[in-house]
Amino acid sequence: MNLADFLFYFFAVITVVSAFLVVTFKNIIYSAYSLLLTFLGVAGIYVLLGADFIAIVQVIVYVGGILILILFGVMLTNKIQNVPIKTEASFIIPASITIGAFGGILVSTFMNTRWKSMPAELAVSTLGDVGKLLMNEYILIFELLGILLLVALIGAASIARKQ
Amino acid sequence: MTTIGLQHYLVVSSILFSLGLFGIVTRKNAVMVLMGIELILNSANINFIAFARFGNFGFDGQLIALFVIILAAAEAAVALAIVLNIYKNFSTVNVDEIDKLKE
Numbered sequence: 001m002n003l004a005d006f007l008f009y010f011f012a013v014i015t016v017v018s019a020f021l022v023v024t025f026k027n028i029i030y031s032a033y034s035l036l037l038t039f040l041g042v043a044g045i046y047v048l049l050g051a052d053f054i055a056i057v058q059v060i061v062y063v064g065g066i067l068i069l070i071l072f073g074v075m076l077t078n079k080i081q082n083v084p085i086k087t088e089a090s091f092i093i094p095a096s097i098t099i100g101a102f103g104g105i106l107v108s109t110f111m112n113t114r115w116k117s118m119p120a121e122l123a124v125s126t127l128g129d130v131g132k133l134l135m136n137e138y139i140l141i142f143e144l145l146g147i148l149l150l151v152a153l154i155g156a157a158s159i160a161r162k163q
Numbered sequence: 164m165t166t167i168g169l170q171h172y173l174v175v176s177s178i179l180f181s182l183g184l185f186g187i188v189t190r191k192n193a194v195m196v197l198m199g200i201e202l203i204l205n206s207a208n209i210n211f212i213a214f215a216r217f218g219n220f221g222f223d224g225q226l227i228a229l230f231v232i233i234l235a236a237a238e239a240a241v242a243l244a245i246v247l248n249i250y251k252n253f254s255t256v257n258v259d260e261i262d263k264l265k266e
Contacts, residue, residue, distance in 0.1 A: 008167045012175045023186035042205045049216045051225045066239045073194045073243040077250040089189045103181030110173040117169045117217045145233050152237035160244035
């Protein structure tokens with residue numbers, strides 16, 4: 001087992017175990033911090049797949065942005081002083097059976113399909129190529145996403161403000 | 164199982180997808196449901212980047228993963244604003260109890 005394989009299993013175990021803890025912790029604050037480990041593990045998997053820029057974006061946007069938003073959401077929607085921050089769960093047994101079967105089918109499909117796999121040569125850095133594609137072929141989507149982010153920002157602020 | 168191939172990444176992403184779905188279905192807190200959605204978006208992103216790497220398709224898959232991350236950020240901001248508004252109106256974020264569009 002060489003170093004890349006070891007790193008893959010390391011990040012895969014971090015991702016899967018912390019994602020399992022996210023959905024099983026009773027305390028939602030623990031779930032949010034466990035989600036942090038999941039996002040970092042997924043960023044490690046991106047690095048192993050040769051997508052360094054996406055990994056950095058993952059760390060900045062998910063860990064630095066979305067997770068902080070989720071923590072704000074937890075703290076603003078729970079009476080921390082009075083009630084312990086517990087969340088209930090429902091339909092655990094039927095959901096475990098159904099989703100376990102679904103996940104088993106998904107995994108066995110992925111394992112048994114004969115994928116045509118021809119790995120590309122790993123680029124030293126994908127930053128230049130991603131930037132060129134973003135400014136040439138994907139320029140329309142890039143601009144539209146800018147407008148979308150502006151609309152989402154204004155919309156979120158106007159929904160959440162006090163009347 | 165000697166070297167890490169496409170299937171290993173796909174298995175990780177399918178486990179992540181199933182766990183996210185489990186979180187969405189079973190948890191009652193609306194913020195927990197959002198966390199499940201983030202897990203599912205991450206698993207889709209792993210699939211995009213794994214196919215881009217092992218299918219030798221260039222960088223298109225990575226760019227789509229980037230767009231998914233941007234859309235997830237916009238979605239999280241708007242969804243949390245809606246959750247805050249629901250908490251202001253109903254004093255709960257339990258998705259089982261919120262069954263009215265207006266009071």
